[in-house]
Amino acid sequence: MKIAVLGTGMVGKAVSGRLAELGHHVTVGTRDPDATRARDGEWPTPVATYADAAAGAELVVNATNGQATLEVLGLAGAANLADKVLVDISNPLDFSQGMPPTLSVKDTDSLGEQVQRAFPDAHVVKTLNTLNADLMVHPESLGRPSSVFVSGDDAEAKAVVSRLLAELGHEDVIDLGGIETARGAEMYLPLWLRLMGSLGTPRFNLHVVR
Amino acid sequence: MKIAVLGTGMVGKAVSGRLAELGHHVTVGTRDPDATRARDGEWPTPVATYADAAAGAELVVNATNGQATLEVLGLAGAANLADKVLVDISNPLDFSQGMPPTLSVKDTDSLGEQVQRAFPDAHVVKTLNTLNADLMVHPESLGRPSSVFVSGDDAEAKAVVSRLLAELGHEDVIDLGGIETARGAEMYLPLWLRLMGSLGTPRFNLHVVR
Numbered sequence: 001m002k003i004a005v006l007g008t009g010m011v012g013k014a015v016s017g018r019l020a021e022l023g024h025h026v027t028v029g030t031r032d033p034d035a036t037r038a039r040d041g042e043w044p045t046p047v048a049t050y051a052d053a054a055a056g057a058e059l060v061v062n063a064t065n066g067q068a069t070l071e072v073l074g075l076a077g078a079a080n081l082a083d084k085v086l087v088d089i090s091n092p093l094d095f096s097q098g099m100p101p102t103l104s105v106k107d108t109d110s111l112g113e114q115v116q117r118a119f120p121d122a123h124v125v126k127t128l129n130t131l132n133a134d135l136m137v138h139p140e141s142l143g144r145p146s147s148v149f150v151s152g153d154d155a156e157a158k159a160v161v162s163r164l165l166a167e168l169g170h171e172d173v174i175d176l177g178g179i180e181t182a183r184g185a186e187m188y189l190p191l192w193l194r195l196m197g198s199l200g201t202p203r204f205n206l207h208v209v210r
Numbered sequence: 211m212k213i214a215v216l217g218t219g220m221v222g223k224a225v226s227g228r229l230a231e232l233g234h235h236v237t238v239g240t241r242d243p244d245a246t247r248a249r250d251g252e253w254p255t256p257v258a259t260y261a262d263a264a265a266g267a268e269l270v271v272n273a274t275n276g277q278a279t280l281e282v283l284g285l286a287g288a289a290n291l292a293d294k295v296l297v298d299i300s301n302p303l304d305f306s307q308g309m310p311p312t313l314s315v316k317d318t319d320s321l322g323e324q325v326q327r328a329f330p331d332a333h334v335v336k337t338l339n340t341l342n343a344d345l346m347v348h349p350e351s352l353g354r355p356s357s358v359f360v361s362g363d364d365a366e367a368k369a370v371v372s373r374l375l376a377e378l379g380h381e382d383v384i385d386l387g388g389i390e391t392a393r394g395a396e397m398y399l400p401l402w403l404r405l406m407g408s409l410g411t412p413r414f415n416l417h418v419v420r
Contacts, residue, residue, distance in 0.1 A: 086387060107312045107400065146419045151404075176404045184401035190317065191359075191394035194386045202419035209356045209410055
C-alpha cells in the first residue's frame, strides 16, 4: 500500500520504518526535507514535503505532535487528503504549563474530531495514540496480548486500519465507534502519564479483560 | 475492621455487602435511615446517618455519586473523618448535558483532590472508580487478573487500602502516586463509557500489561 507518514519524531520514525519493513511503499512527510536530511542523514524511506508525501499516498498517517497537527495537515493540503484514510495517532498534549502535560481539547471535543471537521473529505481513524512508539509497531514485545482502539465514522476506513494494525501485530483491536469516541482514547493519556511515572517505563499497554 | 460505607446506590450495596461477608463490621451511611429502610426494606448491614456511620468507623468509604460527594462528606462531618482512611470511589460524572456524561472536574484538578482539600485531616485514597460495582468486589469473576489503581498522599493509608483490595480479590494493585494522580484514574472514565458502549457490557476491566 502507498502510505505517507507525516512527522519525523519518534512516532513517525517507528511507524514509517515498520510499515516499510512490512512491504508497504512509505514516504515520510516533513516540513523541509533538506533540513530533515541535514539533521538525521539519509532516511531508510523517501522523504518529501507534507504535500508531496500525501499527494502520492493512498493512506496518510498523522504522526505529528498534537499541537502542530492541524497546521501540518493544512500544509499537506485538503485535496491531497480527500477520499483517503487518514490515520490520526496524535495526542493533544499541552506542555506549556509544565509537567505533566494537560490536554488542550477534551471531554466535549477531541483532536480526532477537530481533524475530521477540518478535513471533512478525509476518512479519519483515531488509533494507536494510547501506547508508546515502539509498542505501536512491536506489541508482541510485551509477551502478552494487549488492546488498541479505533474510532472513526467510516466503517470501511476502520476495516483498512484494523488490517494494518493486525499486520503490526495487534491481536485485540476494539472498535469504539464513531470519531466522537476519540474523546475516550485521548482522555486516557493522563492515566498513561501517571502509569509511566509509577511503573518507571513507557513499555506497558492496556488489555481490556472481558 | 469497623468500616462505614457512605451511599446506598449500586456501589454502596456491593461494597458494604462484600466487606461484611469478609468479616468486617460495616455500617452503611445514608441521608435518612428511615427513608432508606422504607425504600429498600431491611439491609443486611446496619444503616445509620452519614455522621453516625462515620463516627463509629475506623475507615470510611465514599460510595456516593460524584456530584453529591462533597455535600455528603460535609454531612458526615470533618471531625468524624479526621485521622481516618477515606476511600474515595466516586467519579465526577455530570449527566446534566445528556449522554454520555462529561466530567465536572478534570485535567488540572480531580474530585479526589477536592475531597482531600476539603477534609485535610482525612487520609484520602482514590481507588476502584475504574470498574463497575460487581467487579469492584468480584474481580475474579473475569477469570483473568486485571488492575486497580490507588492514589493518595499517605503511604500508610494506601497500604491499608491495598490490603482491603487484596481481600476483595484484586491481584494487581498499582500505586499511581499522590492524590494528584486521581486525575488520571478519573479521566479514564470517558474511555470506560465508550468501551461499555462498544462491548455492550460493563463487565470488563483494564489489565496493565508490562
